Amino acid sequence: MKKGEVIDLVNRDLGDEHAATLRYLIHGYLEGEDTPIGASLLSRAREEMWHMHWLGMIVGQLGAEPNLVPAAYPYDPTNRVTIFKSYVEYEEKLIPHYNGEADRVDDPHIKRVLQREAWESAIHARKFQRILDKLSPEEAKGRPGGEAKLPKEFLDKLQKEIASKYTEMLQHIRYSWVFQKEGILGWQLMDQAMEKMKQLAHFAEDVAGDGIPPNFKQGQVDTSVTIGLALKKALEDVQNAREGHLGFHKDGEVKKHPGLVINLDLTVQQEEYQAAEIKDWTKNK
Ligand SMILES: [Fe+2]
Ligand SMILES: [Fe+2]
Numbered sequence: 001m002k003k004g005e006v007i008d009l010v011n012r013d014l015g016d017e018h019a020a021t022l023r024y025l026i027h028g029y030l031e032g033e034d035t036p037i038g039a040s041l042l043s044r045a046r047e048e049m050w051h052m053h054w055l056g057m058i059v060g061q062l063g064a065e066p067n068l069v070p071a072a073y074p075y076d077p078t079n080r081v082t083i084f085k086s087y088v089e090y091e092e093k094l095i096p097h098y099n100g101e102a103d104r105v106d107d108p109h110i111k112r113v114l115q116r117e118a119w120e121s122a123i124h125a126r127k128f129q130r131i132l133d134k135l136s137p138e139e140a141k142g143r144p145g146g147e148a149k150l151p152k153e154f155l156d157k158l159q160k161e162i163a164s165k166y167t168e169m170l171q172h173i174r175y176s177w178v179f180q181k182e183g184i185l186g187w188q189l190m191d192q193a194m195e196k197m198k199q200l201a202h203f204a205e206d207v208a209g210d211g212i213p214p215n216f217k218q219g220q221v222d223t224s225v226t227i228g229l230a231l232k233k234a235l236e237d238v239q240n241a242r243e244g245h246l247g248f249h250k251d252g253e254v255k256k257h258p259g260l261v262i263n264l265d266l267t268v269q270q271e272e273y274q275a276a277e278i279k280d281w282t283k284n285k
Contacts, residue, residue: 001105007064009101010110013117014055015071020090021048022216023073027083029201029208030144037080037131037139044124049197051120053173054113060177068170068221081140084132091125094118146211154253159215161203161248167219168237169196174221175230182227185281189234192274199270202263228282235278242271 001009028041059066075086098118102111148155172193180186204214224230245268254260 003062006105006107006110007059007062009105010055010058010062011064011067012071013098013101013114014052014059014067015069016094017048017051017055017117018068018070019073021045021052022070023075023087024048025204026208026213026216027144029204029214030211032209033205040127040131044127047120047124051117054116056173056177057180058110058113060180065223066174066177068174068218077143079141079143080135081132083143084128084135087128088125088132091121091128094121095125145208145213148210148212150210151253154251155207155210155212157248157251158203158207159217161244162200162207162214163217163219164241164244165196165200165203166216167221168241169193169200170218171221171237172196172234174223175227175234178225179227179230185227188277188281192234192277195270195274199263199267202260202267206257206260231278231282235275235282238271238274238278242268242275245271 024041024045028038028045031038031041033039033042056066073090075090076082095118098114098121102114102118105111105114150158172189176186176190176193179189207214222230222233224233245264248254249261249264249268254264
């Protein structure tokens with residue numbers, strides 16, 4: 001298979017894995033990470049992130065631009081039975097899809113990754129089937145989420161935080177894929193991407209805890225092709241995010257949520273740390 005075809009194929013799969021990550025994350029947060037169904041979904045979401053990561057690394061290795069647009073994840077939202085049936089169906093369809101692709105590519109690493117995506121999708125289908133089999137009558141007829149109790153304005157602010165941290169996180173993950181040949185810097189960027197995922201989770205959990213699906217709305221992701229420009233943008237973003245969080249901290253509604261206050265304090269300190277680190281890396285670039 002020609003290089004361009006491999007890139008297109010892997011990039012399409014990247015969009016699918018991204019879609020699965022978001023679907024299981026959102027659903028998992030809505031169920032609550034302290035519930036067996038929620039914990040299981042978040043665990044699947046983490047595995048989908050790995051799937052995304054392997055594909056993104058391949059695109060980066062091939063010197064191409066990774067596709068950061070999630071594909072559609074079709075599912076029937078009527079109740080938990082229809083939702084989990086959709087998930088089983090989605091994962092089962094991926095098995096022949098990935099195996100077929102693996103047969104067509106020549107590179108042994110890419111082949112193995114695609115085969116692994118196939119057999120892990122098979123495991124996912126089985127795990128979702130098990131949830132389906134164990135649903136209580138109550139769970140079966142219900143669906144995740146509910147009526148919001150938080151003031152709309154406050155919810156909108158939290159959704160904005162989710163969107164901007166999600167964008168920052170995608171940008172960093174892209175940097176780590178595209179600049180993987182920069183050695184240790186690629187790892188460091190990946191490390192910061194992971195931290196951003198955790199910060200994103202703080203806000204997403206609060207929104208979902210109120211019964212509302214977190215809105216993973218992607219902003220403009222920087223596509224710098226030189227590491228110097230990328231680091232400059234990363235630094236600006238994290239500094240702006242920190243300023244925004246310091247302002248958010250003063251919001252009257254925030255004060256009513258002690259858990260969020262702690263997470264904001266943590267996030268602000270982590271952002272200071274990240275900015276200092278990036279400044280250091282920039283010195284040598
Ligand atoms: Fe996957
Ligand atoms: Fe999966």
